[in-house]
Amino acid sequence: MRRIYLDYAATTPTDTEVIKTIQPYFFDKFGNPSSIHGFGQEARKAIEEAREKLAVSLMAKPEEIIFTSGGTESNNFVLFGVAYALRKNGNHIITSAIEHHAITEPCKFLKKRGFKITFVKIDKDGLVDPGDVKKAITDKTILISIMHANNEIGTIQPVAEIAKVAHEKGIYFHTDAVQTVGHIPVDVNALDVDLLSLSAHKFYGPKGVGALYIRKGTRIERFLHGGDQERGKRASTYNTPGIVGLGKAIEICQNKMQEEIEFQTRLRDKLIGGILKNILGTHLNGHPKKRLPNNVNISVEYIEGESMILNLDMEGIACSTGSACTSSSLEPSHVLLAIGQPPEIAHGSLRFTLGRYTKEEEVNFVLEVLPRIVKKLRAMSPLYKE
Amino acid sequence: MENYSEKVMDHFMHPRNVGEILDANGIGNVGNPICGDVMRMYLKIKYNIIVDVKFKTFGCGAAVATSSMVTEMVKGKTVEEALQISNKAVAEALGGLPAVKMHCSVLAEQALRAAIADYYRKIGKDPSSFEPKEKLPHH
Numbered sequence: 001m002r003r004i005y006l007d008y009a010a011t012t013p014t015d016t017e018v019i020k021t022i023q024p025y026f027f028d029k030f031g032n033p034s035s036i037h038g039f040g041q042e043a044r045k046a047i048e049e050a051r052e053k054l055a056v057s058l059m060a061k062p063e064e065i066i067f068t069s070g071g072t073e074s075n076n077f078v079l080f081g082v083a084y085a086l087r088k089n090g091n092h093i094i095t096s097a098i099e100h101h102a103i104t105e106p107c108k109f110l111k112k113r114g115f116k117i118t119f120v121k122i123d124k125d126g127l128v129d130p131g132d133v134k135k136a137i138t139d140k141t142i143l144i145s146i147m148h149a150n151n152e153i154g155t156i157q158p159v160a161e162i163a164k165v166a167h168e169k170g171i172y173f174h175t176d177a178v179q180t181v182g183h184i185p186v187d188v189n190a191l192d193v194d195l196l197s198l199s200a201h202k203f204y205g206p207k208g209v210g211a212l213y214i215r216k217g218t219r220i221e222r223f224l225h226g227g228d229q230e231r232g233k234r235a236s237t238y239n240t241p242g243i244v245g246l247g248k249a250i251e252i253c254q255n256k257m258q259e260e261i262e263f264q265t266r267l268r269d270k271l272i273g274g275i276l277k278n279i280l281g282t283h284l285n286g287h288p289k290k291r292l293p294n295n296v297n298i299s300v301e302y303i304e305g306e307s308m309i310l311n312l313d314m315e316g317i318a319c320s321t322g323s324a325c326t327s328s329s330l331e332p333s334h335v336l337l338a339i340g341q342p343p344e345i346a347h348g349s350l351r352f353t354l355g356r357y358t359k360e361e362e363v364n365f366v367l368e369v370l371p372r373i374v375k376k377l378r379a380m381s382p383l384y385k386e
Numbered sequence: 387m388e389n390y391s392e393k394v395m396d397h398f399m400h401p402r403n404v405g406e407i408l409d410a411n412g413i414g415n416v417g418n419p420i421c422g423d424v425m426r427m428y429l430k431i432k433y434n435i436i437v438d439v440k441f442k443t444f445g446c447g448a449a450v451a452t453s454s455m456v457t458e459m460v461k462g463k464t465v466e467e468a469l470q471i472s473n474k475a476v477a478e479a480l481g482g483l484p485a486v487k488m489h490c491s492v493l494a495e496q497a498l499r500a501a502i503a504d505y506y507r508k509i510g511k512d513p514s515s516f517e518p519k520e521k522l523p524h525h
């Protein structure tokens with residue numbers, strides 16, 4: 001059976017060029033980059049080259065990049081690092097209602113320890129209104145963190161406008177750019193961010209490695225205490241293969257970006273258009289235009305998401321859902337609820353995310369089998385009447 | 387999440403007894419679309435024996451599979467025998483369910499009880515000893 005992977009927002013395969021580039025750093029060039037001998041030096045050089053590549057792609061300075069273990073660590077680093085560094089100035093943090101759990105959970109943790117968190121609402125397309133952020137600011141606000149693009153519904157936020165609101169009041173602005181780096185242009189100056197999180201496995205790099213951009217002069221407490229790696233900000237022996245892989249992956253993404261955006265946008269719109277046209281009672285979630293080039297998120301009325309996923313999986317198609325039934329919390333996606341979807345509709349959502357290896361015939365195949373699956377499940381649904 | 391057993395997938399992909407019974411004499415409706423699962427069970431009971439059973443379910447793989455399994459288990463049984471069937475027994479018959487999905491099997495048990503309660507009321511018997519409460523002990 002052919003297998004069709006349409007869950008690139010969950011993770012991407014590591015590009016074979018990246019794998020080749022990483023290979024020597026397991027055995028031949030295994031040295032500890034903190035060692036001063038030749039073994040250490042060659043590994044160190046590779047790390048600094050990767051840092052340079054990432055910095056170039058973000059229009060940042062190499063010394064503003066800290067390598068981490070991934071998006072979750074980068075986000076935790078920001079929230080705890082800024083909270084500790086600026087605690088004397090204030091205890092208020094502003095974020096949005098649709099952030100990844102790697103933002104909301106550290107926020108909840110801080111809330112239990114004396115911080116105040118404002119989750120600004122979003123509109124029906126998933127957009128944050130910079131005016132709402134402005135209204136939420138108090139004289140105790142120390143950080144505003146709004147994601148660049150949402151992982152579920154793909155909506156791209158007006159980050160530069162929100163950053164402007166923050167900076168007018170001298171407040172740090174962070175963006176979780178895990179879904180955008182490598183996929184659409186991310187320029188830390190154009191976005192005007194002080195801090196930015198990213199993760200390699202979302203852009204065809206290896207898992208377990210990411211980075212945090214910290215604009216020069218930003219006050220942030222160190223995250224891991226130990227050795228003096230990463231200019232004392234983050235201890236732990238360098239993950240040389242991971243970091244080298246991240247560098248190669250971002251370089252490939254830079255070279256292919258325009259071409260990939262055009263190709264994926266076309267297939268995305270074909271998939272969205274085909275589903276909405278051929279299946280009655282379906283709705284697009286997220287902004288129709290301001291969305292990631294690879295994101296399709298649809299709600300199907302009267303049926304439940306996991307049952308669609310299982311049927312699609314039997315056809316070899318991999319995608320995901322915001323239904324409660326795939327989470328242990330038994331709550332439907334907080335993102336879909338935040339855009340105002342009734343829970344019974346949120347349970348029937350499907351997310352297809354396209355990527356580098358997606359072929360047009362794969363999209364065609366989804367358009368061929370999905371109506372059949374929906375029909376079968378609706379025939380079984382007590383909520384559906386023809 | 388743990389994976390579903392082969393038997394669960396079989397009942398999910400090829401559910402038994404899907405549909406409605408037009409002259410059903412016991413109908414049970416349980417669940418809530420807000421929670422993501424709803425089950426409706428139709429029973430045809432003759433001389434105290436369940437001669438036919440059908441269901442419709444809105445829900446995940448486990449909800450559909452347990453619905454399907456419980457209909458297989460009750461067919462041909464007396465009403466009293468059917469009332470002995472617990473959600474655990476349904477889950478066991480399916481070769482087990484992932485821990486986070488055990489609550490889905492409650493839905494099947496409750497739908498059966500609600501359908502029998504409906505039948506009891508029609509024949510003038512009191513179903514209060516086993517009838518599910520209005521709100522499911524869900525989440």
